[in-house]
Structure formats: structure tokens, C-alpha cells
Amino acid sequence: MLFSKKTPEQKRRDLRAMLVPGAAVQFPGAFNPLSARLIEEKKFDGVYISGAVLANELGFPDIGMTTLTEVAARGGQIARMTDLPCLIDADTGFGEPMNVARTIQELENAGLAGCHIEDQFNPKRCGHLDGKNMVDLDTAVKRIAAAADARRDLNFLIMARTDIRAVEGLQVAIDRAKALVDAGADAIFPEAMKSVAEFEAVCKAVDVPVLANMTEFGKSELFTRDALAAAGVAMVIYPVTLLRSAMGAAERVLDAIAVDGTQEAAVPQMLTRARLYDLVDYEAYNQFDTGIFNFQVPSLDIDTNNANL
Numbered sequence: 001m002l003f004s005k006k007t008p009e010q011k012r013r014d015l016r017a018m019l020v021p022g023a024a025v026q027f028p029g030a031f032n033p034l035s036a037r038l039i040e041e042k043k044f045d046g047v048y049i050s051g052a053v054l055a056n057e058l059g060f061p062d063i064g065m066t067t068l069t070e071v072a073a074r075g076g077q078i079a080r081m082t083d084l085p086c087l088i089d090a091d092t093g094f095g096e097p098m099n100v101a102r103t104i105q106e107l108e109n110a111g112l113a114g115c116h117i118e119d120q121f122n123p124k125r126c127g128h129l130d131g132k133n134m135v136d137l138d139t140a141v142k143r144i145a146a147a148a149d150a151r152r153d154l155n156f157l158i159m160a161r162t163d164i165r166a167v168e169g170l171q172v173a174i175d176r177a178k179a180l181v182d183a184g185a186d187a188i189f190p191e192a193m194k195s196v197a198e199f200e201a202v203c204k205a206v207d208v209p210v211l212a213n214m215t216e217f218g219k220s221e222l223f224t225r226d227a228l229a230a231a232g233v234a235m236v237i238y239p240v241t242l243l244r245s246a247m248g249a250a251e252r253v254l255d256a257i258a259v260d261g262t263q264e265a266a267v268p269q270m271l272t273r274a275r276l277y278d279l280v281d282y283e284a285y286n287q288f289d290t291g292i293f294n295f296q297v298p299s300l301d302i303d304t305n306n307a308n309l
Ligand SMILES: C[C@](O)(C(=O)O)[C@H](CC(=O)O)C(=O)O
Pocket: 049, 050, 051, 052, 053, 062, 089, 125, 126, 127, 128, 213, 215, 216, 218, 239, 240
């Protein structure tokens, strides 16, 4: 009930402990607070909070339209639903180094375990699209240094993302990753790697944990966890996978209703009422009130074990 039993400080310690080269811990992207519960129940290592999902959910393309306030608020709503550490996408940091400093403190306040900040120009775009523009190395370094300086909890993870591979090639990406580590980055997110060998080259070049972005329909193939672990990757994200799956299912059921005049055929694919109540821990709230107020609500007396409900 009420969910997260762990303090943000503990979650940050947990994240630090699990980020070991070769561990390839898996962080699926939550597309809303409730899906973070599902990710935890399925025993994943952590929760990723995607900027693309956040923007798309609001109906925007992922081009830097969302504000720090929106991102921190949604991040906080998701983080409170889980004991898992949450890594959030902070895009370009929402401005100049001073704004980046504020970003870090707001994300700390929201209970997140860490974030990544990228070296794209604004307006930014998805890292797997063509036509990206990068800031120069000095600007990228200043963003990361400001982020590292601003945090109050030293375990809040500052991950530097570089998008430069797609524009200037692997070697430049590796050189930039090293400079970002020198500037204070605790981890590296090399965007749009073309092969497992490229991930391996980055992992060998830097002595901090490396993230692999397994987003669908992008520039990287969907490598397995085992392959990425063997390359030395510490963390794997599946940023938009759940949103794409949920929206795909929504589209199919809408088509079915339109054609059949009823959703009946789609019901077996749905989360049951009982399962939904399970995920929000309905029964525990019921018990809580019953204990304190001896408050009975017969209509809510449901059997959450009955899968037919
Ligand atoms: C990881 C990412 O930054 C995100 O916002 O989730 C995106 C994912 C995507 O658009 O598929 C990215 O730029 O890779």
C-alpha cells in the first residue's frame, strides 16, 4: 500500500550497487506510474523513465517540448510507485549549465535515482533519427560538470549520453565519452551504436558503467541481454517498449469494437478487474480502513484471486 517503502537515498545506493560492467541489468520504460508496479512485480532490476514516452503521452513529438516541471512531476509520480531505482531521461538538461544544476536538484527532490543528460543541441530529437546536431565538447563537458556539482546526494547517478556516434563516428564518440567521465559523469550512454562490437569498444575505453538502449525501430539491432552482458554493458533500457505495446493493443481493440460492435473478443487479452485491483493493492487499503474505522464496504468485497473478475 502507498507503495515505495524505500527512501530515495536507498534506491540510489541500490542503483550504484547493481551497476557493474557486464551485469546488463534490465530497466524497462514505465509509461505511467501503474506500469512501474508491473515492472517491479515481474522482478526487473529497475525502471526507466523515457523522455520520448513522456512527450508522446502528452501528444508532443520528442523534440524538447516538455519542461523540467513536467518531467520532474511525472518522474516523481512513477518513482513513488516502486521500490526499484528509477533512471530518468533529462534530455539536454533543460538549458544552460545553471539550468542543468537546477534540473538535478529537482530530480533529486522527485525521488529519482539518477538521470542522463545528452549532448544534443536544442531542439533535440530521438537519438535514432538522422539530422541530429551536437554541441561542442566544451559545452557538453560544462553540462555534465554542472550536473555533478549540483547534486546533494553523491549517489544520485549522473549519466552522460553522447549522440555523436551517428554524426562523427565511433572514435569521436569514445573520445567524447572519456572527456565526459573526466568531467564527472558516473556512467555513459553511447547512443545509436551499430553493433555489439561498438558497445564493447566503449565499455573497454571507459572505466564507468555503460548503458545500451534497445529501442525498437532504431539504429541498433535488438541485441539480447546475454550478448550485451558479454560486451561489458552494465544496464539495458527498453524505453518505449511498453508504450508501443499498450498503444498497439489499444488500437487493435478499437478496431475490434468498430468492426464487431463489441469488445467481447478482446476481453481475454485484457488485464482483469481483479489483476488491476491487485496492482493498486486495493485490498490493503480496504484492510487499513477496516482496522482503523471498522468500516465495511460490502460492494468492494471482491475476490482478487478470481481471475474471471
Ligand atoms: C531513449 C530515448 O531518449 C527516450 O526518450 O526514451 C529515445 C528512445 C526512442 O525515441 O526510441 C532515444 O532518443 O533513443
